[in-house]
Amino acid sequence: MEILKKPILTEKATGLTEKLNRYVFQVDPKANKLQIKSAIEKMYGVTIDAVNTAVVSGKTKTRGTKAGFVTGRTPKYKKAIVTLKEGEVIDFYSNI
Numbered sequence: 001m002e003i004l005k006k007p008i009l010t011e012k013a014t015g016l017t018e019k020l021n022r023y024v025f026q027v028d029p030k031a032n033k034l035q036i037k038s039a040i041e042k043m044y045g046v047t048i049d050a051v052n053t054a055v056v057s058g059k060t061k062t063r064g065t066k067a068g069f070v071t072g073r074t075p076k077y078k079k080a081i082v083t084l085k086e087g088e089v090i091d092f093y094s095n096i
Helices: 011-020 033-044
Strands: 004-007 022-027 048-056 060-065 068-073 077-084
Touching (some): 033 077
Antiparallel strands (some): 004 022, 048 077, 060 068
């Protein structure tokens, strides 16, 4: 089971990173906080203070086509908001 799916790099997540040293990741829905903590510490070599998780429900999307309106849903996912110790950072762009 791959615990970390991808980092979430939205305006809101970037604001958390700049102000509170918190990073947001999309994680496996079956992963618990201890697994998330160990996976991030192992991958990025940082010390984690706290892990908060939330399940984001999917949104309903509708679009118009020639045949009429098509309605669907985006998938739900689990996200983890990770607080690092003072002075530690994660550089997502170092691998590019």
